[in-house]
C-alpha cells in the first residue's frame with residue numbers, strides 16, 4: 001500500500017496544481033515502469049476516487065487542521081488517506097501506518113505526527129465531521145461553487161441529479177458493429193464469456209461491471225467498440241446514406257468516425273487539429289476494418305485543408321468543457337474555471353461559422369458537445385440559427401431529450417446535439 005498511497009497522492013497533487021489526471025498518471029507510469037497492473041489499478045482508483053469526492057474530503061480535512069496546511073504534498077496525502085478510510089475497504093490501521101511512512105518521505109518529512117493525529121482524529125469523530133462537511137454545497141456535492149450555481153440556474157429541477165451523477169462511476173457501454181454482427185450475436189458472446197450485460201437499444205449494450213477491453217469478446221476483431229450511449233446518438237442523428245460525402249471535423253479518437261462508417265459506405269474525411277490524436281483515429285478504423293481520408297487541420301480554418309467540394313453531412317463534435325463526462329474525468333470538476341466556458345463557446349462559434357460554408361445545399365450539419373453548460377449548447381445553437389439565415393434547425397429525434405440535451409444518468413453521459421439543414425438559396 002505504501003507505493004500506491006504515495007503515487008496516488010502525487011497524482012492528486014499534480015491535478016491540484018493544474019495538471020490533468022491523464023498527464024499526471026502518464027508521468028507516473030513512465031517514471032515507475034515496474035508497477036504491477038494491480039498497483040496501477042489501485043493508484044487509479046485512489047486518485048479518481050479522491051477527485052470525485054474532493055469537496056467532502058477537503059471540507060473534512062479543514063475541520064481537522066488547526067491552521068491551513070501549506071505543504072501541498074502532505075495535504076494531498078491526507079486527502080487520499082481520508083478517501084481510503086471513508087470509501088474503501090482498506091483496514092484503517094494499515095492506512096494510517098502506511099501514511100505515516102509515506103509522510104516521512106514526503107515534502108520536508110516533518111508531517112509524520114500531523115498525519116497520525118489527523119487520521120486518528122478522523123476515525124474517532126467521523127460522523128460528526130462528515131455531517132458538518134455535508135452541510136455546505138461544496139462538501140455535499142464535491143463541485144466548485146460556481147459550477148453548482150450554474151447547474152441550479154440551468155436545471156432548476158435536475159441539478160441535484162446531475163451533480164450526484166457526476167460523482168458516480170461511469171457505465172461501460174458497447175456499440176455493436178452492424179457490419180460484422182448483430183446485437184444478439186454480441187449478447188450471446190458476452191453471456192458465453194460470463195459477462196453480465198443488458199441491451200439499451202438495437203446497437204448499445206451496457207456491461208453490468210466495467211472491464212478492460214482485453215476481456216471484451218470480439219473487441220480486437222472490430223465486432224464491438226466502447227462508446228457511451230449518448231455518443232452513439234451522433235451518427236444516427238446525422239442520417240447518412242451510401243455514397244455521401246461526409247466531414248468529421250473534430251474526429252479524434254474516432255469513436256463517431258467509426259460509427260458513421262459502420263452505418264453506410266461513405267466518402268469520409270476526418271480532420272483533427274492534433275496529429276497525435278488523429279493517429280488514434282487510424283488505429284480505431286484499422287481495428288474496425290474501415291477507412292477514411294485523415295488530415296490534420298483546424299476546423300475553424302478550412303481554407304488550409306478543404307478541396308472545395310461541399311459535404312452532404314458534417315459532424316462538428318467540437319472541443320468543449322466536457323462537463324457531461326465529468327464522472328469519467330473527475331479532474332475536470334477542479335481544473336475548469338468559469339471563464340473557460342466563455343472561451344470554449346467563442347471557439348465553438350468560430351468553428352460552426354467556418355464549417356457551415358462547407359455544407360452542400362440541402363446538406364446537414366450536426367453540432368455536438370459532451371457538455372451540459374447552456375452557453376456551449378442551447379444558447380450556442382440558438383445564436384448560430386439567428387445569425388445564419390440559410391440554416392434551418394431540424395428537430396433531433398432523441399427519446400431521452402427532445403431539446404437535444406442529454407443529462408448524465410446511469411444509462412448515459414451528458415451530451416448535446418443540434419441539427420441544421422442548409423436551405424437551397
Ligand SMILES: C[S@@+](CC[C@H](N)C(=O)[O-])C[C@H]1O[C@@H](n2cnc3c(N)ncnc32)[C@H](O)[C@@H]1O
Pocket residue numbers: 231249250251252253254255256257271272273274277297298299300317318319320
Ligand atoms: C470531443 S473531441 C472529439 C471526439 C470524437 N469526435 C470521437 O467521437 O471520438 C474534440 C476533438 O477536437 C479536436 N480539436 C480541438 N480543436 C480543434 C480545431 N480547431 N480543429 C479541429 N479539431 C480540433 C481535439 O483534438 C479533439 O480530438
